[in-house]
Amino acid sequence: MNSIKIRESASESYGSMKPPDRNTRSEAQDNRKVGPGKRKRSDGFLLNHIGAMTVVVVLAVWEMLYRSGMINPIFLSSPIRIIKVGYQLTQSGVLLDNLLFTLGNFFVGFGLAAVLGIFVGLLMGWYRPLGKALDPFLTAMLGTPRIVLLPLITLWVGVGFSSKVLVVFIAGVFPIILNTMTGVRNLDPNLTRVAGCFGASAIQTFITVALPGSLPQIVSGLRVGIGQSLVGVIAAEMFVSTGGIGYFVAQSSANFNIDRVFVGIIVIVMMGMAITSSVKLLETRLLKHRMD
Amino acid sequence: MNSIKIRESASESYGSMKPPDRNTRSEAQDNRKVGPGKRKRSDGFLLNHIGAMTVVVVLAVWEMLYRSGMINPIFLSSPIRIIKVGYQLTQSGVLLDNLLFTLGNFFVGFGLAAVLGIFVGLLMGWYRPLGKALDPFLTAMLGTPRIVLLPLITLWVGVGFSSKVLVVFIAGVFPIILNTMTGVRNLDPNLTRVAGCFGASAIQTFITVALPGSLPQIVSGLRVGIGQSLVGVIAAEMFVSTGGIGYFVAQSSANFNIDRVFVGIIVIVMMGMAITSSVKLLETRLLKHRMD
Amino acid sequence: MTVLAKLHTDNVSITYPLKNGEEITAVSGFNMTVNEGEFVCIVGPSGCGKSTMLGAIAGIQHVSNGKIYLNGQPIKGTGRDRGVVFQQASLFPWRTSLENVVYGLELAGVPKNERMAKGRELLKLVGLEAFEHHYPNQLSGGMQQRVNVARALAIEPSLMLLDEPLGALDAQTREFMQLELLRIWKETKQTIIFVTHDIGEAVYLSDRVVVMTARPGTVCETVDIHLPRPRPLEIKRSPEFLEYEKHIWGLIVSEKEREKQRMKIITL
Amino acid sequence: MTVLAKLHTDNVSITYPLKNGEEITAVSGFNMTVNEGEFVCIVGPSGCGKSTMLGAIAGIQHVSNGKIYLNGQPIKGTGRDRGVVFQQASLFPWRTSLENVVYGLELAGVPKNERMAKGRELLKLVGLEAFEHHYPNQLSGGMQQRVNVARALAIEPSLMLLDEPLGALDAQTREFMQLELLRIWKETKQTIIFVTHDIGEAVYLSDRVVVMTARPGTVCETVDIHLPRPRPLEIKRSPEFLEYEKHIWGLIVSEKEREKQRMKIITL
Amino acid sequence: ADSSQNGSKTEPSESPSANAQPSNAPKPLDKPVSIKIGYPTQGASMLPLWIAKDTGIFEKYGVKADLIYIAGTPKVQETLNSGAIQVGLTGVDPVGKAKAAGVDSVILSAVSDRTVLYIYGQKSAEKANIAKDLKGKTMITAAEGSLYDHLAKFFIKENGLTPKTDVKLLNMGGEGDRTAAFLKGEGAFYVAAPPTSFKMDEMGYPQLYDFKDKEVLNSGVVMLKDYYDKNPELANAVVASLIEANAYIVNHKEAAIKSISKWTGIDDPALAQKTYDVNVGTLPKKPYVSDKSVQFFLDNSDSEAVRTMKPSDIVDNSLVKALDESGWIDSLYKK
């Protein structure tokens, strides 16, 4: 019984001499930095805005490079020039018109690609034989330069709205299928078993297990798909169009107006980022259980 | 004690009257079809070759459609014509020359994209702040139509080998980064904790946990990346080149030789499938623990 | 004497394929009959095939040989008539405790208000009413297991299959849960098959204890527990109880010895 | 009287953040001292913070308040000086049993032949020599846990942290493992902290049993176990042993009652 | 980075370098120079360039040329601007626009000043009342600012109508796309070149107009002004090579057809022959860049800055002139 007393007094002395300090915490944080799945506290402004900050740094470096004259200005614009020209074009309404034109094509096409891509991906991941049967086509379509399909698309659906929608669709759908399929295949089999035991129908298992369980992969598929679809719509507009941001870029490029080319690219990129972040927002809402 | 006897005799009668039959098994199989993670037995030829079989079926339908004259033949070739023309071109060496040219560009560029993409993706998934810092660029690059970057690439690295390598690299690297990052972020945090507890250094945790744990996602990233890189190299060759399959396709397309266009596409697709299967082979070897 | 068995396994064998093309036999010639309303425990050495057998009854495990009859019908896949508590953690990580508990009800189309009320009731039963909005990764091991049990209870299946459901609980929570389980069993007249590695628990709960041999698992002996019900906790200190415990213990130990012999042959 | 404590926790509190921005206190003002070479068990009601506390000692759990000293030094992160067996399944699914067991040795750069030999030895110790090439998903729950224990033993840490390591084992395997653990402990002179929900196990194994209160967990009482060593299995039936068991049981039960009171306040 | 196309030599029956050189022949460069030449299309109008490469004419004059296909004249010009290529075969519009953007380049000679282009109509169209037919319809043509686009607008104006208001224009990327759109019925008229035109003829679509008599600069040999000023001998060697190639094409039909097959992938001999026949007539003997052929583009340009330029701002005929006056060009055709 003696030994306990010693220990307790030792504990006392430790305890009274060192008041709880914040050091303990920062030590633990050093450690937590390595590896995912660790909880983040209010590490404050820096961490939360690190993305925005790096963007600012990169833009500053770019501007400086431009001003230093190291790069021939007929090939490179600068952030400030882009903003200036972009502002003018926004004022005149040119940019908005083209943007709306592109967005129209994009949303219909990508919406279809997302819905169908997720659906087919889930199916292919779920029913292995189906996945195996369609796998060669998936690979084939992922590897086919969509450009060479343009004439066929034109022949089938003409050059109107629907042709652009189709291009956007074809561009975006395959990465979505692939990622969704991978997500489903890597589900924890225990969980699908649970669903079965609770009498879930195939569709219910699909909705309650496959969909939430593969959500992270689906979102990453959507991100790749968004990129591809954007490339698709821009490329289509560059080759066959009467409007849209792609048309704007092609036109500006043929006129060697590099500022306008960059404005176009930036608009495209911002568009892509806006759409991506809304997808991410969706993910965060749906994946509440994953803290971070 | 009475009740047991009844049960045992009941069991006897069941047992003796119904010899073990294969029905039990097929019932269980019906059930197993739903959902992944179920073990596959020697369901034989059909399931194992279902991919190849669907390909054959689709080719047959295609040939029939072509012969029926329902599709304007100046836009569509047929499997048999493709084989015929492909054979001639192989004989004359034209195809091989162009293929080797393209493969040279592709392998260097995609090799770089794979190595760097996996590396950066692992880092971005692992060090959350880094991931956050670079995320806007990732989104931006995923959303930027690489076509509009072609002039810049020409400006920076000219029109030679390295420019094509760069195009291939840029096309493939971002999906690989994104998928790898997603894979790492969705690792089971328990496992990284285990590594820490066993005194793994950051690099060791990386190699022993992050890499094998995110392998399925890495492979799916590689598949998308292969597709993108292939499209990239073909597009680059179609627009600026002295040779390669893309050049061959552009040439055939400009001169309206639809059979050759299709031969080119088929070669590209087959190339993509060959590379993809080798990646899959790698995955199977590395993921022995996942049966099926 | 024409009692229809609730469950009857007829000479069931289960094998797993191995990488090298060989097979491993987990369960071999397993015969067991469970009558309507019985509480049966299965005990046996680690790795003897208890979970495998339970999986087969649940309909998620493919049977290589033999048949399983439920209410006289051969089992075809899974069904809502059987509730399952898995040995391994199997809560949906993207659902809160409450959402996990009501999962089966949701599938069955029970209206939201109703199922939430029922879910809360069950969470209270397992002592987790304060944790309804917690996700599984925010619960301790024992808490997760209790949610697991609540989830299976929610659908009120006529046959409950429980695979070491109380294994991660402290002794007191465990006794409490045992009492609750018996109460529910009595009320609902369910049939329960319960896998445990705690022989005392098996004797305390069951009408019968099925003792399995080591792998390939088969029934070594079925011990009827003739203890009066309801059983107060004190019964655990009664001589009859201790006698049952000792008997089963003896069965398993001698089984172990035999297993060791077998092992030597296998590893040759 | 100037014995340097192997481990000393100084008023440790641990909180988890919740979604709504609030925090939940899992452990509060936890004081414990473990001397070099001691075998200490921690028992306490489900969800009282045992795993959390063990995680903090392992260095994977962030401490909100207070400090933990190992060999007189404040703990900074994880380290090979502590071996951990987790409560949740934590084997690498892509490694076979043997590969899992040798994981720590691999990290430490032990040559392949040597570590494989050692790994096989340990697998034999836990009775799984026939399963060295099996992947975790091919093992039963109890087998996985044994591999887990073998993996922690492999690195011969000076402090072992075991979180309900024998929970999924049948009674006989469990007793066998207890004996083996005591043998290893005696041979290696390790210090062991062992979380269990089996009071008998705690009394049988330990020099001292730390009894925790319900959440927010803190030390309710530390019970020294004055039983002679080595302890034959029969000691479990000795009056002293039963007395200890009863005493701890009483502590936890009264804790439970208090917890219920607290719960009511929380859920208001 | 040599390619399969440029690397493999299909040796013509006789090598021009073996011929005795006339005394007035231009001098080869002292030291061979390696350059990259960008060309905008894989159609047969680039034949002189390919012949100069295939038959060793370039090498004879000390030019080690890498021929790089770069889709479309604007891209060729862009690449030229970047310095990645030294010579570009491009057109008036891109040269003018680049100048407007601040990069001076010069057109040194014409690759060809006639085009092989036709206007096709849907099957109901008749040559007789085209003017009436056109109004309110859509014409499919290539990208804005391209030769096709210019010619389409010219044709519409010729018929007394205003492009865009009276006749809609559908500007589309590739030959295949335009054809597909036309067949799909997206436009009533469309501009096509061989070999597509052969297919249209086969299918029975009426050919409504042939631009063969229109004098337009199909493409010219272009260098950056700075580069040209520093390397006049090189420029002269390139121009001379192409002039000699033109003569070679006229005199060696078989070899020319071989080159066509190789560079366009037209493997049907009859089709290659046909392609030769329609193109050989577009090659100028003396490739002066005429004011008329340039002015046509300047007038029709969609760029204000380009419309105000004069041909002399972007053309330098001095090299062709010197070669012509030496009597060398005429001597090439005397055999």
Ligand SMILES: Nc1ncnc2c1ncn2[C@@H]1O[C@H](COP(=O)(O)OP(=O)(O)OP(=O)(O)O)[C@@H](O)[C@H]1O
């Ligand atoms: N990630 C987390 N987020 C929020 N709360 C958590 C988290 N992990 C644990 N908790 C809470 O902390 C308390 C203690 O959990 P801990 O896992 O330490 O309990 P335990 O004593 O190990 O219980 P058991 O015996 O059931 O394993 C529980 O109330 C639990 O709900």
Ligand SMILES: Nc1ncnc2c1ncn2[C@@H]1O[C@H](COP(=O)(O)OP(=O)(O)OP(=O)(O)O)[C@@H](O)[C@H]1O
């Ligand atoms: N997927 C699998 N592939 C191959 N063998 C398997 C698989 N699952 C289980 N086994 C083997 O089958 C046997 C029985 O396993 P099971 O999980 O049924 O045991 P258990 O009685 O539940 O054991 P425990 O009490 O430890 O949970 C074990 O030897 C195990 O190695």
Ligand SMILES: [Mg+2]
């Ligand atoms: Mg089990």
Ligand SMILES: [Mg+2]
């Ligand atoms: Mg715990």
